[in-house]
Amino acid sequence: MGGRKYALNTKGALQRKSLRTTGLHIISAWLCYVCVLIVLEGQCLYDLGMSVEALESFTKAAEIKPAFRPYHMRSLACLTALGRYSDCLRLVSNWLETGDPSADLFTLRARLHQQLNQMTLCYHDVRSALRLKPSCQEASALLKKLQETAERSHHAAVDKALMGELSDALGKINTALEYNPSKAHYYLFRGILYRRLKDFTAAIDDFVLAVDLCGVGEEPPEGEEQEISGALEEDAQTQLVLTYNDFAVQCFSRGLYREAVVLLNKAIEKQRDESALFINRGDCFYKQCEWMFALADYQLAEEMGPDNTAIRLRLAVIHNTLGLHRFNNKKYQEAADTFSVAIKHNPAVVQYYENRAKASSKADRLEEAKQDAIRVLILDPTNEQMVALLLRLLPGCSLSDIMSCATAQSVERQMMAKIEVFNQAASKVSRIGKMALVEDDSQTATHASLTDDDPKQKVQTAQVDRKLVQSKQQLNQAVKKALHQRRPLRCDRPRLAPAPREREEPDTQERPYVWRKFRGLGLNC
Incomplete structure (x- = not known):
């Protein structure tokens, strides 16, 4: 048809005596006939299974008439027969970029992506084809096939996850997302796997x-799907x-x-x-x-x-820490009040009572200091610092008398009752926490703690904080040592004081003056 057209145009140009136009039309008509011959040769070669030679023929024809799409399509068929899908993909992509996109071209490129195992790109091309032509049956069939394959991979991933094979489950869900990358549920499942890994x-x-x-x-959700x-x-x-x-x-x-x-x-x-x-x-x-x-x-x-025990434990620790800092800043009244808040939240830590006893003694709240010292000795009878403090606050009384008095027994009953209530609340919350973990493993991270919620761990934290107070107590170590070695003031029988030892006189005549020390009048009472 093209050759006849150019032939007629040549005849008309000769009649108009336009030699240049006549020459151009003759060349165009000759090229059309040459293309027809080349294409016929290529088709025969293709039918004989000689795809390489056929590709050369179709390529020559496409070079002669680059705007004629059927010649390019024949070249594409040869490339497909040769398995050169990458070259096919570049050719079709060039058509989509330079020409008007169509559903058929998108479907064709989707097929090429499928051959190259590029399933995500295949899915997107199918979706593009359906947006241009929703009734495209070939694209719909390919999309359905992709969705079914993705769903099978998703079910396999769930089975692997239930068996604890998380890495294999991750591989399966990755395959599902390659075939259907628009499924929100797949991303949710893969995110859970990543979190567990x-x-x-x-x-x-x-x-x-x-x-x-x-x-x-x-599809936009409606009704129940929404x-x-x-x-x-x-x-x-x-x-x-x-x-x-x-x-x-x-x-x-x-x-x-x-x-x-x-x-x-x-x-x-x-x-x-x-x-x-x-x-x-x-x-x-x-x-x-x-x-x-x-x-x-x-x-x-x-x-x-x-009623959360974990919160109460932390509130006790933070108030104890604030109390130590206020104690170091010589704000003894505020420190004692802060230690009281710590004890209110957790009455089972002996260190809190010891800290409040020291702060109360510094703030001249002697009665509170006595009671706290008694509480410390009830919980920790080997605490020598509280023994010394209690004997200093109650001169003339022995430790056994102090701990057996009615006041000490009343203090012990009240403290033990509070500790018992606290321990019951802690054990109750602990049981509820374990039940929640069994019911839903996804809630583990919400109930997880950055630090240990066990009261024993809090006691260890308080013991570490005690070092701040001990550094200040070292300044008065000599005085406390003297208090530890103090003899009781009460004495049932007279005791003779030891005879004073004679001081050795230095040999030199010039000796320094030494203050004379008196050791009593004979009885050490």
């Missing part, structure tokens, strides 16, 4: 993608908070307290009604010696869960 950065990325994809899947999408988004947000918390716990264990605070801030922004997040952030502030920030977080957590 301690790859928190990848888990956070997947949960964010899951939240973004909720309601933006293959409710499922909302529940899925809520689950993704919850998992994101848990991952931030787990990541913060890992940073805390490595001493990266500032990074842990940043992560917990992100978690708290998304879920402000979870007391465990404030507890953990308070622990980070405590490790950074930011006592007031830690106290503020613990108090917020207490408002959310006033």
